[in-house]
Amino acid sequence: MNTFLNNFPILAIMILFVxxxxxxxxxxxxxxxxxxxxxxxxTAALAMMLALVKPVLLDGQIITYWLGNWEPVxxxxxxxxxxxxxxxxxxxxxxxxxxxxxxxxxxxxMNHDDSLVNYYxxxxxxxxxxxxxxLSGDLxxxxxxxxxxxxxxxxxxxxxxxxxxxxxxxxxxxxxxxxGSTSLLVGIAMLYSQLHxxxxxxxxxxxxxxxxxxxxxxxxxxxxxxxxxxxxxxPFQPLAADAHAVAPASISLMISGxxxxxxxxxxxxxxxxxxxxxxxxxxxxxxxxxxxxxxxICVTMAFNQHNFKRLLAFHSISQVGYVITAVxxxxxLGVSAGLYHAMNHTIxxxxxxxxxxxxxxxxxxxxxxxxxxxxxxMPRTTLLFLIGAASISGLPPFNGFASKWMIYxxxxxxxxxxGNFFFLFVCIVALITSVLTLASFIKVAQSVFFGQxxxxxxxxxxxxxxxxxxxxxxxVLCIVTGLFPTQVQNYLLLPxxxxxxxxxxxxxxxxxxxxxxxxxxxxxxxxxLMVSDCWNPTSWLMLLFCITCAVAIVALLASxxxxxxxxxxxxxxxxxxxxxxxxxxxxxxxxxYSQVGGSDLFWGFKHNWRKYFxxxxxxxxxxxxxYTLYGVVAIAFVLLACIILL
Amino acid sequence: MMAVNYIGSFxxxxxxxxxxxxxxxxxxxxxxxxxxxxxxxxxxVSVGFNPGGTAPIFTIAELTRESFFVDPxxxxxxxxxxxxxxxxxxxxxxxxxxxxxxxxxxxxxxxxRLNG
Amino acid sequence: MKSKFRKKNIIVRCAADLxxxxxxxxxxxVVLHGNTSPGGGFQGGVLVASAxxxxxxxxxxxxxxxxxxxxxxxxxxxxxxxxxxxxxLLGIFTGLNFCVNFVFAGQELETSILMNDAVGYHVMAGIAxxxxxxxxxxxxxxxxxxxxxxxxxxxxx
Numbered sequence: 033m034n035t036f037l038n039n040f041p042i043l044a045i046m047i048l049f050v051x052x053x054x055x056x057x058x059x060x061x062x063x064x065x066x067x068x069x070x071x072x073x074x075t076a077a078l079a080m081m082l083a084l085v086k087p088v089l090l091d092g093q094i095i096t097y098w099l100g101n102w103e104p105v106x107x108x109x110x111x112x113x114x115x116x117x118x119x120x121x122x123x124x125x126x127x128x129x130x131x132x133x134x135x136x137x138x139x140x141x142m143n144h145d146d147s148l149v150n151y152y153x154x155x156x157x158x159x160x161x162x163x164x165x166x167l168s169g170d171l172x173x174x175x176x177x178x179x180x181x182x183x184x185x186x187x188x189x190x191x192x193x194x195x196x197x198x199x200x201x202x203x204x205x206x207x208x209x210x211x212g213s214t215s216l217l218v219g220i221a222m223l224y225s226q227l228h229x230x231x232x233x234x235x236x237x238x239x240x241x242x243x244x245x246x247x248x249x250x251x252x253x254x255x256x257x258x259x260x261x262x263x264x265x266x267p268f269q270p271l272a273a274d275a276h277a278v279a280p281a282s283i284s285l286m287i288s289g290x291x292x293x294x295x296x297x298x299x300x301x302x303x304x305x306x307x308x309x310x311x312x313x314x315x316x317x318x319x320x321x322x323x324x325x326x327x328x329i330c331v332t333m334a335f336n337q338h339n340f341k342r343l344l345a346f347h348s349i350s351q352v353g354y355v356i357t358a359v360x361x362x363x364x365l366g367v368s369a370g371l372y373h374a375m376n377h378t379i380x381x382x383x384x385x386x387x388x389x390x391x392x393x394x395x396x397x398x399x400x401x402x403x404x405x406x407x408x409x410m411p412r413t414t415l416l417f418l419i420g421a422a423s424i425s426g427l428p429p430f431n432g433f434a435s436k437w438m439i440y441x442x443x444x445x446x447x448x449x450x451g452n453f454f455f456l457f458v459c460i461v462a463l464i465t466s467v468l469t470l471a472s473f474i475k476v477a478q479s480v481f482f483g484q485x486x487x488x489x490x491x492x493x494x495x496x497x498x499x500x501x502x503x504x505x506x507x508v509l510c511i512v513t514g515l516f517p518t519q520v521q522n523y524l525l526l527p528x529x530x531x532x533x534x535x536x537x538x539x540x541x542x543x544x545x546x547x548x549x550x551x552x553x554x555x556x557x558x559x560x561l562m563v564s565d566c567w568n569p570t571s572w573l574m575l576l577f578c579i580t581c582a583v584a585i586v587a588l589l590a591s592x593x594x595x596x597x598x599x600x601x602x603x604x605x606x607x608x609x610x611x612x613x614x615x616x617x618x619x620x621x622x623x624x625y626s627q628v629g630g631s632d633l634f635w636g637f638k639h640n641w642r643k644y645f646x647x648x649x650x651x652x653x654x655x656x657x658x659y660t661l662y663g664v665v666a667i668a669f670v671l672l673a674c675i676i677l678l
Numbered sequence: 679m680m681a682v683n684y685i686g687s688f689x690x691x692x693x694x695x696x697x698x699x700x701x702x703x704x705x706x707x708x709x710x711x712x713x714x715x716x717x718x719x720x721x722x723v724s725v726g727f728n729p730g731g732t733a734p735i736f737t738i739a740e741l742t743r744e745s746f747f748v749d750p751x752x753x754x755x756x757x758x759x760x761x762x763x764x765x766x767x768x769x770x771x772x773x774x775x776x777x778x779x780x781x782x783x784x785x786x787x788x789x790x791r792l793n794g
Numbered sequence: 795m796k797s798k799f800r801k802k803n804i805i806v807r808c809a810a811d812l813x814x815x816x817x818x819x820x821x822x823x824v825v826l827h828g829n830t831s832p833g834g835g836f837q838g839g840v841l842v843a844s845a846x847x848x849x850x851x852x853x854x855x856x857x858x859x860x861x862x863x864x865x866x867x868x869x870x871x872x873x874x875x876x877x878x879x880x881x882x883l884l885g886i887f888t889g890l891n892f893c894v895n896f897v898f899a900g901q902e903l904e905t906s907i908l909m910n911d912a913v914g915y916h917v918m919a920g921i922a923x924x925x926x927x928x929x930x931x932x933x934x935x936x937x938x939x940x941x942x943x944x945x946x947x948x949x950x951x
Contacts, residue, residue, distance in 0.1 A: 039886050039891075039892070042886075042892045043886070046879055046882075046883070046892075049875075049879065050876060050879050053872045053875040053876050053879075054872075054876070056868075056872050057869060057872045057873070057876075097891065097892070098891060099891060099892050100885070100891060100892070101890060101891045
């Protein structure tokens with residue numbers, strides 16, 4: 033099909049880049065023209081992505097676009113191509129929506145800063161590169177886009193360079209991020225040395241013919257770690273925390289909502305399209321294990337944080353851990369659950385970062401210890417924050433609930449189908465993480481929005497409407513995608529998932545019909561998702577039953593005598609009170625003595641786990657050498673595991 | 679013959695990683711990043727090398743089935759990667775200059791206000 | 795200090811004056827022949843931009859500041875970028891794909907030569923901007939400390 037619609041992917045990428053150039057040309061003269069250019073290019077990119085929804089997502093077409101008409105000759109693709117299938121477009125939509133929201137938000141949010149021309153130029157280049165990454169059908173282009181993305185993100189992180197730690201966070205991000213880029217490039221070089229092509233479709237077709245070639249497998253390890261760096265998975269999570277804490281909130285939205293999605297997209301593309309024959313237990317353990325570890329460690333790290341955005345950053349990586357866990361399960365339900373959670377993560381995490389930005393914009397502080405009681409001054413922001421917090425903690429009826437439900441179901445189903453306890457264990461870790469997320473957000477809500485209002489914030493005002501509109505867009509999306517999971521599954525997740533499982537079609541569309549069959553790749557695809565509806569009354573009954581059981585067990589475990597003793601002796605013996613203070617579930621002081629700050633709400637839990645927390649605190653040392661070391665060790669570990677076991 | 683190139687490139691990468699992990703001076707860390715980059719570039723160029731091949735410069739008319747030349751694609755990749763590496767060095771150095779102004783030191787063990 | 799520097803380095807100044815047009819010409823040659831010979835926009839652009847270094851060596855930092863407008867270079871960088879995209883987009887407007895060679899299709903001359911020029915222009919402006927910025931960081935040191943900076947120490951030898 034050679035319609036004008038075919039040009040939309042490249043036009044959407046180019047309009048963002050051209051917007052960046054025009055901004056830097058005209059923006060110095062007038063702020064209005066600058067904002068106009070930014071708005072027009074963002075809207076145009078979003079509109080073009082939306083225009084592609086019908087042919088690609090609903091009709092299942094794949095748009096292949098050869099730059100300069102350099103089409104494959106004799107089965108060898110040497111041109112650069114863009115290949116847009118449902119998976120790419122799914123991520124393209126996430127990216128453009130997030131970019132639009134972030135851009136609109138920054139019009140007001142950034143009004144205290146100067147040299148905004150540079151900000152918007154870098155912002156649009158970041159958006160363009162991310163869009164180019166997800167729509168590209170060429171491995172080296174993906175690398176170039178990753179590099180542009182990293183540079184612009186680093187520059188934007190350091191944009192408020194007078195802000196304490198901004199330069200430090202940016203430098204750490206750059207140094208350790210370069211490890212991921214190098215890993216990606218080495219992987220590409222290895223693949224090229226064996227297959228002599230850079231086209232994703234052709235690589236995917238040629239890999240099965242290579243058999244157990246160790247170079248190909250080493251390339252998998254390098255590429256996986258490259259994308260894992262960009263998604264800030266387990267050993268790289270300190271970078272995300274540092275970068276988020278110091279970047280402007282609109283850029284935090286981009287880093288958490290868009291940049292990590294690139295890593296997720298790369299891992300899905302790598303595991304399911306490029307190496308679709310490599311769908312072996314080890315890869316599943318590897319990916320799921322990485323996801324589960326980052327999910328748990330990051331959520332516990334979030335407990336110790338005193339900076340609002342740094343805390344959100346750890347939660348962000350924790351949620352990306354959910355996505356990767358689900359993606360690694362290797363089943364259609366797992367992938368669609370991962371995609372659903374990826375989409376929801378962008379929405380609710382973006383909302384939370386924007387509320388943090390609103391608090392920062394109005395009060396000038398992000399310190400959980402000094403803030404408090406803002407719900408009296410900023411009621412609308414508080415409402416928006418609560419929507420986001422409920423979503424991320426997986427409370428119904430918000431979207432986090434629906435996608436987390438799918439992830440539990442996928443993990444459980446996978447464990448039951450294979451009889452493997454690993455997946456059941458992962459399911460339990462996911463549940464615990466969700467509980468800890470809720471606990472952590474209760475702490476944030478308590479210390480920022482409720483409680484006492486400090487003197488210096490008596491005059492704080494509600495944020496302007498222009499900043500609330502983007503937040504409301506995300507909040508409405510939170511509710512809509514949570515209330516209609518079936519529609520989301522049918523129209524968004526199912527096409528994207530079947531695109532991930534149908535590598536043969538992807539190859540055929542790029543290289544000509546029959547190319548996949550000639551290389552022995554069978555047509556795959558997903559007919560339908562076996563999802564049990566999360567609004568099913570039976571499920572709710574089960575949930576109620578489980579909760580009742582849990583409460584009963586907890587009540588039985590703590591013998592009532594201890595509790596009574598603690599209460600009675602509290603007047604006489606101070607020592608026993610101190611013991612009772614640190615009990616897991618029944619801790620707490622008499623309300624007369626209770627002066628616990630909002631940010632220290634879970635001190636009993638923290639005290640019982642103090643060894644773990646202090647170890648993790650030392651582990652996140654803040655020294656760039658240490659972070660590099662963790663990265664190198666992780667890459668070496670994955671490389672060895674892949675070469676020895678595959 | 680080619681093994682030398684591969685060994686050399688991985689040795690460069692390993693040296694660079696050693697620099698990044700063990701050296702506490704930021705400038706040395708950046709030199710390490712550069713070394714890793716050069717190692718990667720050497721690897722890519724080596725991948726495209728055909729012993730005895732000529733330079734890949736032809737017009738369409740001169741190109742025949744018999745022409746034997748080194749693979750031009752890795753060279754293009756290397757060029758791009760060199761440019762990216764130069765950008766990375768420039769960017770990190772400029773960040774270091776600013777960091778030096780703010781923190782008054784180049785020691786990575788002292789530049790750790792964001793931790794925990 | 796500046797005058798002292800100039801008097802001492804008549805050889806450097808003459809050599810810089812001599813090589814300045816050569817560097818520019820050679821850079822332009824590399825850019826223009828980028829599509830049929832080794833080199834291309836990037837290398838040629840860097841060569842042309844290196845002319846600034848020659849001016850700096852021969853005539854000092856103030857002369858660089860007087861001769862080149864970094865504002866103009868900055869906007870020409872942007873213009874070059876837009877030029878590249880517009881040339882690439884022409885392919886779409888003629889009903890073909892992005893980046894397609896359509897102007898003199900089938901002949902030796904192609905749109906790729908125009909793109910090459912755009913890249914050369916862009917790199918020239920970009921690197922020149924960078925160089926001016928870097929050289930301007932050397933300037934205040936000269937004024938503050940009377941001791942000659944390293945580069946100037948090396949030059950007389």
